[in-house]
Every structure is written in C-alpha cells, then in structure tokens.
Amino acid sequence: MTQIPDSDILLAIRKGNERVYETIFRKHYQALCNYACGFLKDMDDAEEVVQSIFIKLWEQREVIEISVSLKSYLYRAVHNTCLNRLKHLKVQETYRQYLGDYLEKTFDSATDIMDKNELECRISEALEKLPEQCRLIFKMSRFEELKYQEIADKLGLSIKTIENQIGKALRIMRTELSEYLPIVLLFMLNLR
Numbered sequence: 738m739t740q741i742p743d744s745d746i747l748l749a750i751r752k753g754n755e756r757v758y759e760t761i762f763r764k765h766y767q768a769l770c771n772y773a774c775g776f777l778k779d780m781d782d783a784e785e786v787v788q789s790i791f792i793k794l795w796e797q798r799e800v801i802e803i804s805v806s807l808k809s810y811l812y813r814a815v816h817n818t819c820l821n822r823l824k825h826l827k828v829q830e831t832y833r834q835y836l837g838d839y840l841e842k843t844f845d846s847a848t849d850i851m852d853k854n855e856l857e858c859r860i861s862e863a864l865e866k867l868p869e870q871c872r873l874i875f876k877m878s879r880f881e882e883l884k885y886q887e888i889a890d891k892l893g894l895s896i897k898t899i900e901n902q903i904g905k906a907l908r909i910m911r912t913e914l915s916e917y918l919p920i921v922l923l924f925m926l927n928l929r
Contacts, residue, residue, distance in 0.1 A: 743807045750798050758798075762791055765808065769815050776819035786822065790814045825882045832882075863913035867906050874899055875906035 749757040766787060773783035790811065794801065803810045864872055874892070877883045878899075883891070885899045892899075 743803075746807060747803060750794070751801075753798070758795060761807065765811055766791070769811055772812060773815050773819050776816075776823065782822070783819075786815060786818050790818060828882050829880070859914060860910075863910050866913060867909055871902045871906050871909075874902040875910075878903055 746757055746761060750761070769787045769790070770780065770783045773786045774780050777783050777786070793814075794811075805813070864875070867875060874888055877888045877891070878885070885896050885903070888894075889896045889899050
C-alpha cells in the first residue's frame with residue numbers, strides 16, 4: 738500500500754474530509770496518549786490533551802500551517818501542551834501552598850477571625866452567586882491559572898468579554914466577601 742504524502746492528507750483535512758481526519762486520529766491517537774502519559778503520569782489527563790490537540794487541528798484546519806510532517810507536528814503539540822499543563826499545575830500548587838501557609842499563619846495569629854473552613858464556605862457561596870458564564874470564566878482564570886487569551890480561545894469569546902466577566906466577578910466577590918476582604922485580597926486580586 739502506498740504512503741499518502743502529508744501534503745495530500747493536510748489538503749484533505751483542510752477541505753473538511755472527515756474520513757481522512759478520522760483515519761489520522763485512529764492512527765496516532767493511542768501512541769500520542771502514551772507519549773502524553775509519560776509527561777503527565779495520568780492517562781485521563783493524557784487523553785484530554787491529545788483530544789484537545791485533535792479538536793484544535795479540526796477547528797483550525799483551514800488556517801493551520803504545518804511546516805513539518807504531520808506526525809512531528811502532533812508530537813510537538815502534545816509535548817508543548819503537556820509542558821504547559823505541568824507548568825500550570827506547578828504554579829497552582831505553589832499558589833495553594835502559599836495561600837494555605839498565609840491563611841494558617843493568619844488564623845494562628847488572629848483567633849478572633851473566623852476559621853478557615855468558614856472562609857472557604859463563604860468563598861464557595863460567593864462563587865455560586867456569580868452568573869454561570871461569569872463563574873466559569875472566573876474559575877478558569879483563578880483556579881486553572883489560564884490567561885485571558887487562553888480562556889477566550891477555549892470558550893470562543895473575545896478577550897474583551899473575558900476581561901469584562903472577570904471584572905464583574907471581582908466586583909461581586911468583593912461585595913459578597915467585604916467583611917473578610919483583608920484575608921481574601923491575596924486570593925481575589927491575582928490579576929493577569
């Protein structure tokens with residue numbers, strides 16, 4: 738069986754040929770998942786990364802420029818996405834540890850301030866009062882450590898919409914948590 742050149746495969750995908758796209762997906766999916774799992778040490782996360790890369794390939798098929806082989810492009814995309822995910826997880830963990838240490842010291846030194854569980858409960862309640870899209874965007878920004886552009890890309894919204902929704906979320910959260918503002922400021926004002 739003759740090997741179809743990558744240029745022909747890319748042209749077929751660019752034209753919306755789902756059969757060719759599905760063939761490429763089936764051919765590379767498992768190997769890419771195994772490769773991603775080597776970085777992430779979690780097959781569910783690895784599959785999510787690979788699926789997102791294939792989704793992006795399909796959604797941007799008309800404009801995507803691939804200057805290397807398709808296989809090289811896919812492996813490089815998995816590699817970069819995994820490194821970014823690991824970096825985000827590390828930043829998130831560092832932030833959680835810092836916040837935990839900060840809150841622990843604050844609560845240890847100021848026993849008259851509500852306990853940590855109450856604060857967490859109040860933050861959760863305040864988050865639930867946000868409109869659904871606003872809450873989703875806020876959580877992506879603050880808990881997943883995504884940049885505004887990344888959120889905009891994932892949700893198919895403009896960066897201005899993301900900025901407006903984050904501003905709205907911060908206003909509501911400040912109002913809801915005003916009595917705890919000195920403690921919550923570190924958490925809330927982690928601006929991009």
